[in-house]
Amino acid sequence: MSEALLEVKHLKQYFPIRGSFGKKLTLKAVDDVSFTVERGETLGLVGESGCGKTTVGRAILRLYEPTGGEVVFEGETVGKNNIAKMRRRMQMVFQDPYSSLDPRMTVEDIIGEPLDVHHLCANRKERRERVLELMATVGLNAEHARRYAHEFSGGQRQRIGIARALACEPSFIVCDEPVSALDVSIQAQVINMFEELQEKLGVAYLFIAHDLLVVRHISRRIAVMYLGRVVELADADELSDYPVHPYTQSLLSAVPIPDPDVTRARKRILLEGDVPSPLNLPTGCAFRTRCRYATEKCAEAYPDLEDRGGGHFVACWNK
Amino acid sequence: MSEHLLSVQDLHTSFFTDAGEVQAVNGVSFDLDPGQILGIVGESGSGKSVTAYSIMRILADTGRITGGRILYKGKDLAAYSEKEMRSFRGKCCSIIFQDPMTSLNPVFTIGNQLREAVLLHTDKRGREATDRVIELLELVGINEPEKRMKQYPFAHSGGMRQRVMIAMALACEPDILIADEPTTALDVTIQAQILELIQELQEKLGMAVILVTHDLGVIADMCDNVVVMYGGRICERGTAREIFYNPRHEYTKGLLRSIPGVNNMNKKLEPILGSPINMLNLPAGCAFCARCGAAMKICLNEVPEELAINDDHTAACWMNVRRMLEEGGAAV
Numbered sequence: 001m002s003e004a005l006l007e008v009k010h011l012k013q014y015f016p017i018r019g020s021f022g023k024k025l026t027l028k029a030v031d032d033v034s035f036t037v038e039r040g041e042t043l044g045l046v047g048e049s050g051c052g053k054t055t056v057g058r059a060i061l062r063l064y065e066p067t068g069g070e071v072v073f074e075g076e077t078v079g080k081n082n083i084a085k086m087r088r089r090m091q092m093v094f095q096d097p098y099s100s101l102d103p104r105m106t107v108e109d110i111i112g113e114p115l116d117v118h119h120l121c122a123n124r125k126e127r128r129e130r131v132l133e134l135m136a137t138v139g140l141n142a143e144h145a146r147r148y149a150h151e152f153s154g155g156q157r158q159r160i161g162i163a164r165a166l167a168c169e170p171s172f173i174v175c176d177e178p179v180s181a182l183d184v185s186i187q188a189q190v191i192n193m194f195e196e197l198q199e200k201l202g203v204a205y206l207f208i209a210h211d212l213l214v215v216r217h218i219s220r221r222i223a224v225m226y227l228g229r230v231v232e233l234a235d236a237d238e239l240s241d242y243p244v245h246p247y248t249q250s251l252l253s254a255v256p257i258p259d260p261d262v263t264r265a266r267k268r269i270l271l272e273g274d275v276p277s278p279l280n281l282p283t284g285c286a287f288r289t290r291c292r293y294a295t296e297k298c299a300e301a302y303p304d305l306e307d308r309g310g311g312h313f314v315a316c317w318n319k
Numbered sequence: 320m321s322e323h324l325l326s327v328q329d330l331h332t333s334f335f336t337d338a339g340e341v342q343a344v345n346g347v348s349f350d351l352d353p354g355q356i357l358g359i360v361g362e363s364g365s366g367k368s369v370t371a372y373s374i375m376r377i378l379a380d381t382g383r384i385t386g387g388r389i390l391y392k393g394k395d396l397a398a399y400s401e402k403e404m405r406s407f408r409g410k411c412c413s414i415i416f417q418d419p420m421t422s423l424n425p426v427f428t429i430g431n432q433l434r435e436a437v438l439l440h441t442d443k444r445g446r447e448a449t450d451r452v453i454e455l456l457e458l459v460g461i462n463e464p465e466k467r468m469k470q471y472p473f474a475h476s477g478g479m480r481q482r483v484m485i486a487m488a489l490a491c492e493p494d495i496l497i498a499d500e501p502t503t504a505l506d507v508t509i510q511a512q513i514l515e516l517i518q519e520l521q522e523k524l525g526m527a528v529i530l531v532t533h534d535l536g537v538i539a540d541m542c543d544n545v546v547v548m549y550g551g552r553i554c555e556r557g558t559a560r561e562i563f564y565n566p567r568h569e570y571t572k573g574l575l576r577s578i579p580g581v582n583n584m585n586k587k588l589e590p591i592l593g594s595p596i597n598m599l600n601l602p603a604g605c606a607f608c609a610r611c612g613a614a615m616k617i618c619l620n621e622v623p624e625e626l627a628i629n630d631d632h633t634a635a636c637w638m639n640v641r642r643m644l645e646e647g648g649a650a651v
Contacts, residue, residue, distance in 0.1 A: 048506035153594045183362040184533055188577035188590035210507065217579035217588070254511035256536030258580050260559045263540045270515060271508045274476045
């Protein structure tokens with residue numbers, strides 16, 4: 001299966017910001033990002049806060065009007081005119097299961113809303129049956145259909161959010177930090193559910209998270225972002241075992257591994273300083289201010305994302 | 320019995336709410352020796368933070384220590400007056416909180432806030448106090464401390480603010496530093512910087528550290544000894560290696576199986592079933608019994624005692640009693 005389900009080409013998302021004294025600034029949240037997602041696969045998207053990973057997810061679904069670039073989904077370019085139709089096949093699961101569900105709607109209505117929007121059910125009986133079927137799919141008790149969101153725990157709410165995303169049988173779901181608000185013991189339940197649903201329904205995910213171990217577990221391939229750009233993209237195991245980009249290397253070395261012998265035997269590659277402001281990006285490679293290998297060339301131009309063999313893409317002058 | 324730096328004995332802390340008494344901490348005991356890094360791990364609502372707050376006596380208005388003793392160098396903290404407590408905080412024991420964004424006062428400069436701690440707890444005044452502030456900022460790795468101390472918190476990033484919080488906590492060189500989820504709000508690369516800093520300072524100053532976190536990775540990285548809490552009780556305690564490689568409580572085992580680690584990358588995770596415990600309605604027996612795959616009749620009705628597994632390891636699980644009886648029975 002090599003047919004790309006989703007192609008993101010040179011996606012750009014800039015936000016106008018009014019600085020002090022009314023100065024107009026541009027925040028380049030996403031700058032020239034390209035990748036593909038194949039049918040039924042999971043692409044992990046990792047990076048630190050502010051690197052633009054959530055913006056990428058939202059821009060794909062056109063929750064923002066992209067500044068530039070193109071998103072091709074199932075062979076069709078996503079545009080203003082067809083996005084409403086496209087959203088039947090592309091859905092999203094949000095990070096915060098507390099604020100992403102309407103507190104005044106019952107679970108049945110929350111899950112049923114996409115069915116109404118896309119006119120997928122002929123009558124109320126059919127709709128109810130479909131909702132109950134979806135609730136069973138995500139492991140919710142059918143008796144709870146008339147309850148409100150506040151009556152559920154975090155893990156159960158995330159299940160409601162997933163059932164809502166599944167309602168119109170999408171082939172692609174953007175999962176924006178879907179487990180980071182959950183307790184450790186609940187995370188595994190939801191991760192397993194994502195995996196089972198994929199096996200059963202063949203849905204593809206863009207799995208956005210900052211927890212590298214979780215992303216590595218669920219993804220087939222991983223893209224690493226730094227300040228609006230993808231710096232490395234490779235097969236999950238390849239990326240974890242043989243990271244090439246200096247940022248990926250330090251990111252991986254900084255992840256605490258729940259195994260005392262392993263984690264203490266490792267050498268942390270500490271990065272100096274903080275992430276630069278996205279309003280005032282360094283010239284050339286944005287990572288050069290914290291990079292151990294930075295040379296003059298890095299300040300001059302941004303390195304392109306190039307294939308180093310076997311689908312291992314890296315954007316770095318020195319590697 | 321040799322004297323411990325800090326000894327918490329059978330601590331009970333409750334919150335009295337409209338819905339009833341919430342027993343957040345239910346008979347927690349542990350000892351802390353100088354130079355030790357003790358990790359307290361558990362999920363939200365397990366009582367790990369409340370234990371830390373009880374030591375500092377900074378509980379919310381509705382909270383009260385209802386039983387047990389906290390001994391600092393052999394002296395009972397319950398006998399301390401509010402005034403004595405105030406000098407205990409900061410001088411003997413300080414705390415850093417999870418959220419560096421909200422724990423600094425936005426309308427005072429960094430230097431001003433650090434100076435306050437120095438003036439309160441030491442007899443340094445004027446230029447001397449300012450020098451101490453600069454020294455502290457240097458200690459926690461902040462560049463250009465003279466410039467930085469004149470800035471307000473908003474001018475600093477999350478990692479920088481957490482450094483300032485650590486500097487403040489260390490102002491009087493306390494014997495104990497309590498770090499309550501110190502890196503949860505930070506990014507991984509910044510987290511690594513802060514953890515490295517805490518480790519470095521601990522070695523340099525020889526203080527004891529209590530690290531409260533839900534992240535088993537951080538625990539594995541940092542701690543000599545680990546206490547695992549669930550539902551306000553300690554399930555298991557031991558050296559980090561014992562806890563990770565020889566877990567003897569069903570909750571610890573479940574927790575380790577349910578997180579992605581090095582060994583289960585391509586295997587399915589084994590989640591802990593059910594949802595976290597409702598602290599208003601604790602079961603009569605083991606707090607974990609409702610979610611435990613190995614629960615027996617006795618687990619529902621009786622709270623398991625902590626049982627020594629070996630010199631470095633105890634666990635409160637009826638499974639260990641059963642195993643012992645079976646082994647004992649076989650021997651007889």
